[in-house]
Amino acid sequence: AKRQGRNNFQIYQISPERAQQHDVLLKSRLRHAEGNGELRVFYQPQVDAASEDIVGMEALVRWEHPELGQISPGVFIPLAEESGLIVSIGAWVMRTACRQAREWEDKYGLGLRLGVNLSAVQLMEPDLLDTVAGVLRETGLNPRQLELEVTESISIKAVPNLVENLHGLHRLGCRIAIDDFGTGAASLDYLRKLPADRIKIDQSFVRNIGIDPDDEAIVRATIEMAHRLKRAVIAEGVEIEQHLAFLRANHCDELQGYLFCRPLPHASFDRLLAERQRLLTEPQANVA
Ligand code: C2E
Ligand code: MG
Ligand code: MG
Ligand code: MG
Numbered sequence: 001a002k003r004q005g006r007n008n009f010q011i012y013q014i015s016p017e018r019a020q021q022h023d024v025l026l027k028s029r030l031r032h033a034e035g036n037g038e039l040r041v042f043y044q045p046q047v048d049a050a051s052e053d054i055v056g057m058e059a060l061v062r063w064e065h066p067e068l069g070q071i072s073p074g075v076f077i078p079l080a081e082e083s084g085l086i087v088s089i090g091a092w093v094m095r096t097a098c099r100q101a102r103e104w105e106d107k108y109g110l111g112l113r114l115g116v117n118l119s120a121v122q123l124m125e126p127d128l129l130d131t132v133a134g135v136l137r138e139t140g141l142n143p144r145q146l147e148l149e150v151t152e153s154i155s156i157k158a159v160p161n162l163v164e165n166l167h168g169l170h171r172l173g174c175r176i177a178i179d180d181f182g183t184g185a186a187s188l189d190y191l192r193k194l195p196a197d198r199i200k201i202d203q204s205f206v207r208n209i210g211i212d213p214d215d216e217a218i219v220r221a222t223i224e225m226a227h228r229l230k231r232a233v234i235a236e237g238v239e240i241e242q243h244l245a246f247l248r249a250n251h252c253d254e255l256q257g258y259l260f261c262r263p264l265p266h267a268s269f270d271r272l273l274a275e276r277q278r279l280l281t282e283p284q285a286n287v288a
Contacts, residue, residue: 026071027079033063034092040064041096042263045272046115046234046256049248054276056113058149058256059097060263061089081121090122091131098139098146100266105141108273115147115177120154124161129168136172143173149200150176152184156193166195177234182222191229199226203237206257210242220250227251 033039039061046056063071080086094116101114122128136143148169156162166176177198178190182205190196201222208215219235226233235247238257247255264272 023079026068026076027083027085029065029068030063030076030080030083030085033065034089038064038066039089039092040265041093041100042265043097043100043269044256044263045261045269046113046254047260049244049252049255052255052260054110054112054273055254056115056147057101057269058115058263059093059117061093062263077119081119084121086119086121087125090117090119091135093117094132095135095139098135098141101145102139102141104270104273105145107270108277110273111142111145113145113147113175114141115149117149117151117179119151120159123150123154123159123165126161128165129172132169132174133172144175147175147177147198149179150194150196151179152181152187152190152202154184156186156189163193163195170195180236182218191225191231196231198232198234200256201233201235201252203257206235206237206243206247207239209246216246219247219252223247223250223252 040063042060042062043057044060045054046058047053048055061073061077063073063076065071077086080089097114097116101112104110104112118128125131132146132148135141136146148166150162150166154162169176175197176195177200178194178196179200180202181187181190181199183202184190191199199222201219205215205219205222209219210216223233232253234254234256235243235252236256238244238247238255238259240259243257244255244259261272
């Protein structure tokens with residue numbers, strides 16, 4: 001009876017009706033998330049592979065619902081895309097992060113790059129360029145510091161004005177990164193057709209460094225190919241020293257991952273920058 005009960009429970013948990021009900025519930029809550037102040041932007045450092053000094057940060061949205069708790073972007077971003085809410089949420093993230101980056105620029109003057117994720121739905125919007133231009137004007141962030149991340153799972157065919165929009169973003173002075181590189185069906189086509197400045201090697205490859213020689217070969221080849229095409233490379237999901245050593249030995253330009261830092265709320269990220277500055281400017285203590 002116990003066994004059956006547990007099985008029933010498991011079936012109940014995964015039934016499509018339940019899952020769909022849950023999605024409907026989340027979607028209706030998501031509609032109010034921005035207005036209710038339930039959204040936050042976290043920042044994850046990106047570091048130079050050789051010096052490990054911070055060169056940029058990626059803005060990652062977080063949703064904390066008062067009753068439902070923390071909901072992962074992996075869960076709610078697809079729902080936001082389905083419902084079209086991603087357009088306003090995406091613009092909110094961009095405005096919030098650009099304002100914050102400008103503040104850090106005034107305070108620390110590091111010229112840090114800010115990565116902001118763009119969804120396919122945003123890239124289909126006719127007024128995407130107006131939105132980005134507006135945010136840059138409003139916040140005063142140098143467009144060179146803003147990098148838009150476009151995931152490779154977006155089909156070039158399904159988003160007719162994708163290439164055009166990316167060229168438009170370049171004309172505004174922004175940079176483009178191809179996110180999750182290697183996971184889509186058309187990586188090479190992406191490289192040929194999209195005006196990308198940077199390639200982000202997906203964490204599924206990085207995770208297998210030291211485990212799967214095939215994935216190691218793919219990482220090595222991707223770095224080499226990107227460099228031949230005059231693109232910079234950053235590896236995502238760098239978690240252990242072994243990843244770091246391999247990526248360094250193979251001339252990956254930049255790194256992002258838990259080994260260096262998790263995504264942080266803005267106040268913690270600010271402390272990180274302040275501490276970095278203190279260490280660099282503090283006169284060396286003279287040990288007599
Ligand atoms: P992404 O753009 O590929 O972001 C990297 C994800 O990897 C983030 O997950 C980050 O927290 C996680 N990560 C970073 N370092 C490590 C590591 O060392 N190990 C592991 N296991 N994970 C690491 P997160 O924040 O949960 O975001 C998931 C995805 O949701 C993002 O993937 C992105 O596709 C989407 N997303 C997040 N924020 C936004 C946003 O503002 N707009 C849009 N359109 N999508 C967003
Ligand atoms: Mg990203
Ligand atoms: Mg992604
Ligand atoms: Mg990624």
